[in-house]
Amino acid sequence: MLVELSDDIIAKIFGFLEVNEVLQCSLVCKSWCRVARADQIWHTLCERYFSPNTLKSLITKLEENAISVSKSYCSESVSLGSEDLGFTLANRETQRGEVGDTSGSSESSTASDSPTALCGTKACCCQARKALANLIEEYGNSKSSSCSKYLLFKAFFRHFSRGSYYVSRIAKLLDNLETFCRRANLPAARTLLPGVDGICIERQTGTELPGDIYCLYRLCSGQYIPSDYSQFQGILGGYLFYDVLVDWNLYSICSGTVTSLGDRRILKIGQDLFWHNNRGSQGLFVDLETKHVIEKTQNHYVIASKDTVTYLEKYVNDLCSNHLMIDRNTKQILRFSLSATYSGHSDVVTGYIRIQATCLFVPGISRFSDNEEQDEFVFAYRIRISMLSSAPSHYIYRLEQRHWIVTDTDGHVENIRGPGVIGEHPMFRPGSVFDYASCAPLRGPVGKMKGSFTFRPLHYESDAQAAAPFSAQVGELQLNFFECYRFPPEAPERYLQLQERWEEGNNILC
Template sequence: LQYCCYLSRRLNQLSSHDPLWKRHCKKYWLISEEEKSQRNQSWKAIFISTYSDLGRYIRYYATLKKAWDDLEKYLGQRCPRMIGSLKESVREEDLDAVEAQIGCKLPDDYRCSFRIHNGQKLVVPGLMGSMALSNHYRSEDLLDIDTAAGGFQQRLGLKQCLPLTFCIHTGLSQYMALESVEGRNKYEIFYQCPDQMARNPSAIDMFITGTSYLEWFTSYVNKVVTGGYPIIRDQIFRYVHDKECVATTGDITVSVSTSFLPELSSVHPPHYFFTYRIRIEMSKDALPEKACQLDSRYWRITNAKGDVEEVQGPGVVGEFPIISPGRVYEYTSCTTFSTTSGYMEGYYTFHCLYYKDKFFNVTIPRFHMVCPTFKVSTARMVSRDVVVLMLDFSPPILLFSKNAWINFNRTVYCVETLISHHFSVFILFLKITFLSEPFLKKPAPHLSVLATIAYLRSST
């Protein structure tokens, strides 16, 4: 519209027609009629002034502003204390100063979000969700820009990574990669997970939580405001509930929600920690004589390999709850798998309070637990050598191709460079990377030829 005004007098008049600018103000800047009346400006003036301030974020602003508005409205009704921890927006020059401080560019969607709210104060509960067990508690704050810049990482394993969240109880953070280094994609968001089997302290695996700040933040907000995450004791708890994970036996309904705990999990060794929250409810329309008490539980636990473990014991978490019409009982417990996924199912045994010799089982629906996508640390690829193989073949023949795997003396190599010279003695130059056998999807072919091997350590 602005460019049209330079073409002719008529177009100049049309481009100044205020209702044409109203649509753009609402679409890109979410300006309401009420806000316009408070500003006492035309729609065109509002659009131009807003664009001069936030124009670089026009692709992201409406989406992020709506997410923040929805979150504030939802929490204002359910967690008003959390709203008070949010910080006011920052200025462009503040974001530019942080970029100069850390020596990296911040993505525009991240900058845009902080033009709306500068994260939150380091308080509990954290805006980005909580999790609690009997002896463990996590609550993640959304870091303000200065605190995030202070935690910017340059060390090996987390090079050029910016913390987005922080838990003051566990020290856990979610990081955003500002460059494509150490096997990470640019702007990827992840939980760090130290490799406990590697001698190299820079060996850090990653549980991926987002591919960009926009996707990471808006998907989280959507789960919160649609009730995907429950509000418990004025906190957002990151339990995921599958609506099909519900079973009803008579008047009793059992439903389950689950959560993955990255801070208690590891890829090396494979140890994946999950917590689950179970809700047991008796219909309010049930007869009073249907009241009963839980006696025992039975679990059938199956991992991704099909291995089955059966567990039976009295009560649940040391309690024997009484269930009566309209009453709800909830409890939290946990389990671990050596595989990336698994499921549990089983039943509770109850006895009737009015007919004490009457026992019955209540089905626990099958519920699945799956860890997030993860990436293995590139630090496991620890040594780079040049191997010279002098093979006595005449005429020379090509044995390997680029990116092929070979297994020589129980060591696996990746062929990165291959050069052949047409002499009676065939010479292969292999620039190799050491890898451990478990990382290969299939065994590497063994190299079994008469050869003279010379290992030449390269400078890299």
């Protein structure tokens, strides 16, 4: 027996659905189409797709986009479902059209001379952005019946299309990233570009991008790096040791092209400005089929994250939680983790000497292949040595020697001894700090290292005798590729087996 449900019950059921499912239900019959327009359904969807916590940031970015870009011929990508319900079922082919007043064909000249005007839009598209910002602001301020939730979501979905699901997350991470850089007084705080229009993105890349990448560039089209680049401005951080200098920036979509890596189609989303022995640029890439964020090694690649938004969220969370280092001199964000929960971190105090150590895997100069003898997994490590301020004011120490014990994946142990560190013998007084970075190559993806530094006191005690030399310990560092990276399916079987053991929770470290 068929039971006819009331409109209220149907509306409550629709409230549990995603936007695509609501649109599909609206095609069933006229009564369902009428229910599908109810504001209570679209109010729920508005809350789900752009949360109240990110409304202010989203409004700001839309308004910035509307006034900051000009020149190039762009239009909005519009696609609508049935009976003017307003927008497409997700990921269907779209028809080209323009949003807003189609008579607005004149180009805006606003900020045409600005160095950030790398990509632009027609005036009608700027008006559409501004209109959407006004709708969202009205919704956020009042949430009253005067704001049609259905019309708001329709405008929202038209603007962001297939990337709408990611808007709240991306707006939040970009806002947190900019806020952190401003508070830390980093040059990178002033380099993020406004977003661009969808058709501009597709014309530049020549392909349809995954939803998260598409949405990212709709809100932020990359990072502007001046031609007279002289400072560390990469907003995604970097590292420096010996002749390896990396400073990651968020790659501009205006320079983006789809390239090949074997049988994979990849798009660059992040680029370093320097590299090892001038070998050329490396970068962060996204695999357009799997959505994985990848980094190239010398002869292969490794997977850094399952998708771009997850990668950026983790990075920004680490940054805002003060888990990453900031170089006090260069104002560069360093990718070395300061988190005590990270196994590649140690912090030990011996007497009045404190030694903090942290490490990271460096894909760009690592290599792995079917020939195990030629494999080299390079881990950079950074050491911070300080003398406690509580030490007696007349105490003076000189670093004399270093000793490292490095164990690789197969259990092979290497002892490394030498005078000083990086050719220096730093002196320490109460409150002194000395930072340096180096690297440890392994013949496998996991290992460990520990060691000590020998200090010679240069002060004299009350009996006029110089104190004896002593060793300050460096806590054990776990060199673990798997904490931040994954091997691709075509990696050598022995490494895939280690990866499987790690994912199952088994101890694979020496």
